[in-house]
Amino acid sequence: MVVSGAGFFLNNEMDDFSIKPGVPNMFGAVGGEANSIKPGKRMLSSMTPTIVLKSGKPFIIVGTPGGTTIPTSVFQSIVNVVDFKLNPNLAVNLPKFHHQWLPESVLVERGFPETAIKELEKKGYQFERVSQIGRTEMIVMDEDGGAIAVADGRGDDSVAVE
Numbered sequence: 435m436v437v438s439g440a441g442f443f444l445n446n447e448m449d450d451f452s453i454k455p456g457v458p459n460m461f462g463a464v465g466g467e468a469n470s471i472k473p474g475k476r477m478l479s480s481m482t483p484t485i486v487l488k489s490g491k492p493f494i495i496v497g498t499p500g501g502t503t504i505p506t507s508v509f510q511s512i513v514n515v516v517d518f519k520l521n522p523n524l525a526v527n528l529p530k531f532h533h534q535w536l537p538e539s540v541l542v543e544r545g546f547p548e549t550a551i552k553e554l555e556k557k558g559y560q561f562e563r564v565s566q567i568g569r570t571e572m573i574v575m576d577e578d579g580g581a582i583a584v585a586d587g588r589g590d591d592s593v594a595v596e
Contacts, residue, residue: 450480451475480503498511529544540561543566569586
């Protein structure tokens with residue numbers, strides 16, 4: 435549903451409330467009384483539209499759908515560009531992982547390095563292989579003021595930059 439005259443979609447944020455405290459939602463996150471449904475109340479949300487500044491100017495604009503996996507998908511994509519100096523396409527499309535305390539397993543996408551998984555299993559971590567974590571979209575501003583836009587290959591997304 436689009437807000438008339440405003441140009442944005444309404445999100446299904448009611449799903450972010452705890453329907454019943456102590457019962458896991460579809461992402462395995464266990465909600466408590468503090469996030470229960472009440473009139474006029476705001477829900478806990480993982481939405482993380484992010485702008486990273488460099489020298490006070492926008493450098494990275496990034497976001498993704500994915501419920502509780504949103505913060506880790508956004509974080510990994512930013513770290514891949516800022517710390518590992520990867521190009522934006524690779525930064526977004528590398529296999530991702532996600533851990534949220536409960537349930538006690540680490541989600542990993544196909545292609546995640548098996549050597550890393552095996553080493554962490556020795557330390558007691560449990561893994562669950564999943565087909566997809568998030569669907570990150572990213573814009574990185576280059577040194578000349580141009581924009582490099584990336585659509586995640588996990589979906590049927592596309593980008594257009596003018």
